[in-house]
Amino acid sequence: MSGILGGVAFLVAAAFVVHGWVDSGHLPGFGSRPPWSSSSSQEPGTDPGAEAPPGPGRHKDPALGSDSHAAPQQLSVxxxxxxxxxxxxxxxxxxxxxxxVRLTFHATAMxxxxxxxxxxxxxxxxxxxxDFYSRFPGQTFVISTTEYTRDGAYQGNGPVAAFHVD
Structure with a gap:
């Protein structure tokens, strides 16, 4: 019985903490709708007043005058x-x-x-x-890509390709 009472006391205390947090005004600002709201006419997680980010694998390069991303990404092995x-x-x-681009095999840098x-x-x-991965014959592992600009700015994770260990 004391376990149940302890749980109830914890929930009541948590409710007071959350209520105080809400009243303090220190919640993250989501604007008029939270980013996961499906009734929003904008893309989830976007700020309607901000310029849309170029997206994974894309960046604005003043030297090129537009997205410096060539075409839809493809990867093969x-x-x-x-x-x-x-x-x-x-x-x-x-x-x-x-x-x-940095290549990774499963969790190991290539x-x-x-x-x-x-x-x-x-x-x-x-x-x-x-020596490690050969212990898993019959398994398929992923070679993944992480993209950076020439200056080292992270651009996003790109496509993957599969390799099957015989």
Missing amino acids: SPRSGSMWTTVTVTGSGFTRNGV GAVNIDGDGDFTARMRLPSP
Whole structure:
């Protein structure tokens, strides 16, 4: 019985804390509607008075005069399966022009690659940590991309490609 009373006392105390927080005016400002409101005519999470951000993999580059993102992003890996000692070719297109993309195999960094002026890259690399990942034959892992400008500003996470461990 004392467990139930303790739980009730906790809920009452939490209600007072929340009520005080609401009355203090220190809640995050959502404007007229919270960002998850489905009845809003604007994109979720956007401020109607602010310029829309360029989006993942895009940034305004004054030198280019507009989005420096080339086209819809694509990523492929060849071969798509093999042993963990396989050397793969990772090819990407539609990335931030003249930027950098960091490649990750599951949770292990593979390396960084420079993106050309057309938003494309090709990298030939060995899969990381073969002694560890070879313990998982029959599993498919993801090679993911994280994009940066040439100045190192984070642009977002890009597309992924799958590699199946034989």
